[in-house]
Amino acid sequence: MSEIAFIGRSNVGKSSMINRLVMQKIARTSSTPGRTRSINIYKIDYEFKNAKRSFYISDFPGFGYSKVSKSMYRGWQEMIERYILENRNIKRLLWLFDVRRDFDALDDILIDWLEANRLPYSFVVTKTDKVTRNELALKKTQFAEMFGKDNVFIFSAKSGYGRKELLLHIFSTVG
Numbered sequence: 001m002s003e004i005a006f007i008g009r010s011n012v013g014k015s016s017m018i019n020r021l022v023m024q025k026i027a028r029t030s031s032t033p034g035r036t037r038s039i040n041i042y043k044i045d046y047e048f049k050n051a052k053r054s055f056y057i058s059d060f061p062g063f064g065y066s067k068v069s070k071s072m073y074r075g076w077q078e079m080i081e082r083y084i085l086e087n088r089n090i091k092r093l094l095w096l097f098d099v100r101r102d103f104d105a106l107d108d109i110l111i112d113w114l115e116a117n118r119l120p121y122s123f124v125v126t127k128t129d130k131v132t133r134n135e136l137a138l139k140k141t142q143f144a145e146m147f148g149k150d151n152v153f154i155f156s157a158k159s160g161y162g163r164k165e166l167l168l169h170i171f172s173t174v175g
Helices: 014-022 070-086 105-116 133-147 163-174
Strands: 003-008 040-048 051-059 090-098 121-126 152-154
Touching: 003 014, 003 163, 014 040, 014 051, 014 163, 040 163, 051 163, 090 105, 090 163, 121 133, 133 152, 152 163
Parallel strands: 003 051, 003 090, 090 121, 121 152
Antiparallel strands: 040 051
């Protein structure tokens, strides 16, 4: 079955997004960064706009911040890279990014890795309810220039804004 992988920094809202997308609490959420410490996989049987789909969603540990040893963090990184590169069922990675952040060296490394491995990904701007409309419009323009306007999605797990567009994108990806 097809799989959609959710990647991004710690505390970017991966688990909250999954729960909002399927409209039930299946992924464990926490306000403490770094709580997801394994790859969590959920089988989704879902109907949207009279179309039924079954696929997997994988929720990955966040990168960037975590209260674990460097050796454990490196072990996670190796596990994640191996899982993504060896899993032919992953049809798309959804890279979640907190709208309040700016890009840094870790983000550049991720872009380089995604591009070098020719991995299909989409960019999802999260926590959009925490900024003004003007700030959001500026960020959306900035990210559309970087990733292409059809590859950038705006999402709020709190309000559900962008849910329909993201579901349509996922459905078109998993076929």
